[in-house]
Amino acid sequence: MDFQQLAAMPPIAIIAATVLLTMLAITVRRDFTLSCLLAGLGMAAALATAATGLRDAAVQVTPLIVMDGYGRFYMALLAATGLAALAFSHDYFKQRDGENEELPLLLLTALLGGLVLVASNHLAAFFIGLETLSISLFVLIAYSSDQDKSLEAAIKYLILSGVSSAFLLMGMAFIYARCGVLDFPGVGHYIAGRQHSDIMVLGGVMLVVAGMAFKLSLVPFHMWAADVYQGAPAPVTAFIATVSKGAVFILLLRYFLSTGSYGHSQLLNVFSTIAVLTILAGNLLALQQQNIKRILAYSSIAHLGYLTIIFIAGGNMAAEAAGFYLTAYFISTLGAFGVVAILSTAQTEAAEPAIYQGLFWRRPWLAAAFSVMLLSLAGIPPTAGFIGKFYVFVAGSDAKLWGLLLTLIIGSGLGLYYYLRIIVVMFLDAENIAPPVCRPAGKRLSHAALAILTILTVWLGIYPDYLMALLQG
Amino acid sequence: MxxxxxxxxxxxxxxxxxxxxxxxxxxxxxxxxxxxxxxxxxxxxxxxxxxxxxxxxxxxxxxxxxxxxxxxxxxxxxxxxxxxxxxxxxxxxxxxxxxxxxxxxxxxxxxxxxxxxxxxxxxxxxxxxxxxxxxxxxxxxxxxxxxxxxxxxxxxxxxxxxxxxxxxxxxxxxLAIVALALIYHADTGRYSFDYFDLLHATPDPHTAFLLMLGFFVAFSVKLPAIxxxxxxxxxxxxxxxxxxxxxxxxxxxxxxxxxLRFTVPLFPDAAQQFAPVAMTLGAISVLYGAVMAYAQSDLKRLIAYTSISHMGFMLLGIFSLNLAALQGSVVTMLAHGFSAAALFMIAGALQERLHTREMGKMGGLWPLAPRLSAITLFFAIASLGLPGLGNFIGEFLVLLGTFKVNAGLTALTALVLILAPAYALLIVRKTLHGPLSEARQCADFGSRQLLALAILMLATLCLGLHPQPVLDLAQPSLLRILQAMPPET
Incomplete structure (x- = not known):
């Protein structure tokens, strides 16, 4: 790889350079604000280069990476998400003692993994990206190691992630054994050249899917999600729920679209079963939770189930629908966890419903933002989540997936119950309970990020056309 | 604009x-x-x-x-x-x-x-x-x-x-809307969600029936019908x-x-096919609502069940698919809007004064609050469909229109003319008449509430005595719906 090729994929290059720069800066001077600033600048630059180059022609950079419109859009999305998560992390960790300087660094490396994932066009790049992402996440989850839940969550994630990577590698080995190539077009070429689907390739793809279903926390690979969401610090949870899941989903979609794996009808049956299970189990399990972070964990499982419907639908609409749905989901999830992060103090995570009681009358703007996010997750207009759900309906009807759409309707009905329950708690009278904590001072960055996210949620819900045009191009 | x-x-x-x-x-x-x-x-x-x-x-x-x-x-x-x-x-x-x-x-x-x-x-x-x-x-x-x-x-x-x-x-x-728009897309090659475009979408009969059901369920949840x-x-x-x-x-x-606006015009054939079922559901709602209303002791619950009964009339009227019945439905919409709103106001006022909705704990209010009581009587008999008041016109037209289509069902539904007085008079007897259940104060209506209720009374009276302007106003739209229906077989 020479310099020219590196320059052809600016977001990845910028983030990689920022990683080095931040690491050097930490060795010179341990300053949390400084490393946050460096990381933020890097992410902003990556966002800017990805967004401005959106309409450029596709470039193949080495056999591993392809920079096309699809990849650039998601790079911009991931970089923006990273920025929001960084803003929340800054305010969240600022109030805690200890050496927090490596946190922005780890967010950067995780983001680097995500960027490589969304642009990878090759099974090797896929694996490299995934591992860069996962290994950074282990440490991030355990970052506030003084809290016992946090270590438990990290170890759980580490072990299960390791097992799923093993599945993934085995699957790749199967595919390579038959196709003799690792790049997606090559695999696609091999599959296209066969009349019948090859049992070995099919098995390989199945193993890859199993490994990725773990990252996406699709049922029955979802066991880790609630514990990890609960144990990780709130901004890190936001990052896992968005960047980690989103990047893997984007890659899966790219793999299937570019290798023509939709030809395996057995695979689609498997996916349909997974989608139904995920939607129903995610929503039903969420009903039984009290902890807000656990509720959001199961809600994100259910959302990945809805996304799987778009994935199964495939066709022309799939990329566009997934793009919109993911954007809406990213914004609302970030916002929801952002509220949790803002309300958390140095001692406690704001995960108990009691903390939210009467929030609307104490801090109306924060409660209003949280309500908007929850309504968006529930898919109620005028929020981005509604348009996302509309896209699921369009993609699903286009592919005539009536059974899955009916499951989606049932799931949404169930989901409404737990979202509304959180909203209700915020509107309850709080006169008889003392506010559990005094107002934590100065979380300006988080508030600013949350305000932007709220405005975006409503804006995309009322005027989605701009993003639609962007995705269509 | x-x-x-x-x-x-x-x-x-x-x-x-x-x-x-x-x-x-x-x-x-x-x-x-x-x-x-x-x-x-x-x-x-x-x-x-x-x-x-x-x-x-x-x-x-x-x-x-x-x-x-x-x-x-x-x-x-x-x-x-x-x-x-x-x-x-x-x-x-x-x-x-x-x-x-x-x-x-x-x-x-x-x-x-x-x-x-x-x-x-x-x-x-x-x-x-x-x-x-x-x-x-x-x-x-x-x-x-x-x-x-x-x-x-x-x-x-x-x-x-x-x-x-x-x-x-x-x-x-x-789901039904999206599916219909995609059918239009398949026909013409362009997306549209416009009502006037989708009127020309051509789903095959089986699909049309399912899509019609999607709309029907959403609307009858809101209505609500049994x-x-x-x-x-x-x-x-x-x-x-x-x-x-x-x-x-x-x-x-x-x-x-x-x-009225979507289910029937978008899927005329399917609606016609489904009409007997919808009408039966409507008739059941009418009778069920009335019977359940009679069984309630909570005043607001009682009024809620009368709503189900009246909304049943609308369902019946709309799926009778003739002008008289459709006009009856429109009039019932307005009349029920006035009378149910007024009755809920009265129930709310009583709850505010007596701190209960239980009719068993009320009674004997007439001497204490004559204005409130008179207005309650007025809307109770409006709700039972006394001629001269709005609800009567609506129900009469619906029954008239339905009779042409299905005489048996109309006869059955007409039984509500016995049940409605039963629940309406139950309200009057339990809250207004009888001995005072316990010594209590009950302030009469103030001028602001009187004004609001007077407007509703006036509207109910106008609708009952001179409904022609309303019928004229609604007629062109209703005729347009009927023109699009397939000819009777």
Missing amino acids: MLAMLIGILFAGGLAAWFCERLHPAAPARVALTALAFDAVLLFMLYPLAADNSAWIADLKWQWIPRFGIGFHLAMDGVSLLLVTLAVLLGCVAVGCARTEIRHRQGFFYFNLLFCLAGAVGVFLAMDLFLFFFCWELMLAPMYFLIGIWGHEDSIRAAIKFFIFTQVGGLLML PFHAWLPDAHTQAPTAGSVILAGVMLKTGAYGL
Whole structure:
């Protein structure tokens, strides 16, 4: 790889350079604000280069990476998400003692993994990206190691992630054994050249899917999600729920679209079963939770189930629908966890419903933002989540997936119950309970990020056309 | 433009009401009333346009989401004009009765009230199916807050039940809307959610029937018809008075309106095929609602069940698919809006004074509160369908129209003419007559409530004695629906 090729994929290059720069800066001077600033600048630059180059022609950079419109859009999305998560992390960790300087660094490396994932066009790049992402996440989850839940969550994630990577590698080995190539077009070429689907390739793809279903926390690979969401610090949870899941989903979609794996009808049956299970189990399990972070964990499982419907639908609409749905989901999830992060103090995570009681009358703007996010997750207009759900309906009807759409309707009905329950708690009278904590001072960055996210949620819900045009191009 | 203003004023008024709470505690109510007054003025300006008696009164079309051919398309014909008028009128009444009942968080209360009305007006005017669904859902969250925050003892459960029922029904409709738009796309190669485009979509009969069912379920949840009625008694009982007024007077009508505007015209063949089932459901709702009403001891629950009974008439009338029955349905919509709103106001006033909704604990109120009692009597007999009052005209026309189609069902439904007096007189006897159950004070209506109720009485009387203007106004739209129906076989 020479310099020219590196320059052809600016977001990845910028983030990689920022990683080095931040690491050097930490060795010179341990300053949390400084490393946050460096990381933020890097992410902003990556966002800017990805967004401005959106309409450029596709470039193949080495056999591993392809920079096309699809990849650039998601790079911009991931970089923006990273920025929001960084803003929340800054305010969240600022109030805690200890050496927090490596946190922005780890967010950067995780983001680097995500960027490589969304642009990878090759099974090797896929694996490299995934591992860069996962290994950074282990440490991030355990970052506030003084809290016992946090270590438990990290170890759980580490072990299960390791097992799923093993599945993934085995699957790749199967595919390579038959196709003799690792790049997606090559695999696609091999599959296209066969009349019948090859049992070995099919098995390989199945193993890859199993490994990725773990990252996406699709049922029955979802066991880790609630514990990890609960144990990780709130901004890190936001990052896992968005960047980690989103990047893997984007890659899966790219793999299937570019290798023509939709030809395996057995695979689609498997996916349909997974989608139904995920939607129903995610929503039903969420009903039984009290902890807000656990509720959001199961809600994100259910959302990945809805996304799987778009994935199964495939066709022309799939990329566009997934793009919109993911954007809406990213914004609302970030916002929801952002509220949790803002309300958390140095001692406690704001995960108990009691903390939210009467929030609307104490801090109306924060409660209003949280309500908007929850309504968006529930898919109620005028929020981005509604348009996302509309896209699921369009993609699903286009592919005539009536059974899955009916499951989606049932799931949404169930989901409404737990979202509304959180909203209700915020509107309850709080006169008889003392506010559990005094107002934590100065979380300006988080508030600013949350305000932007709220405005975006409503804006995309009322005027989605701009993003639609962007995705269509 | 005027149509967009009708909605926009309500939205802006809602926001203004919320923010001006800090200026003065009574300001939100005044702002809300002002916004409604502006809307009323706009409506007065629209009535003369309806005189030419043929086409759409007003039409407005802006691009919204060109990607899917979704437009911000509003249009008004006679039926929607009548229903928007009903919504604005009942909005004023609701503000009137909220001023004494709602004491805390007033700003947010009026915000929700106006947003709810704005959504309802949007539903009555939307001529783009996506926009229609958007407004349909927009009504839900504010109504949920109205019930949940300002409701009575068990309000949160009732509010969640209400939300989930309507939302699940609504998503079935969204599925049907999207499927219909995709069929249009397959036919013509372009996306459109416009009502007038989708009228020409050609789904095959089997698909059309399923899509029609999607719409039907959503609307009959809202109506509500048997077997989707379970949310209504709870929601009504728990809601604050103003919430009940809007819920019974305006939101239930969106269901009937949807059947009339979308289910039947979009799928004429399927609707005709389905009509016997729908009519049977309507007849069952009529009788079931009346029987259940008689069995209640909670005054608000009783009125809620009478709503189910009256809404059954609308379902029956709409699926009879002839002019008399359709006109009967439209008149019933208005008449039920007036009478149910008034009865809920009375129930709310009684609860405020006596701190109970149990009719067993009431009784003997006539000497204490003669004005309140007289008005209760008036609306009780309006609700039972006494000739000369609005409900009679509606029910009579529905039965007349239904008789041509299905005489047996009409005879069965007519039994309600015995059941309705039974429950209506039950209200009168248990609350007003008899000995005073315990020594208590009961203040009579004040002038503000009297004014609100006098308007409703006047409207009921006008509708009962001289319904012709309303019938004339609705006729062109109804005829257009009937022309599109397949010829009788």
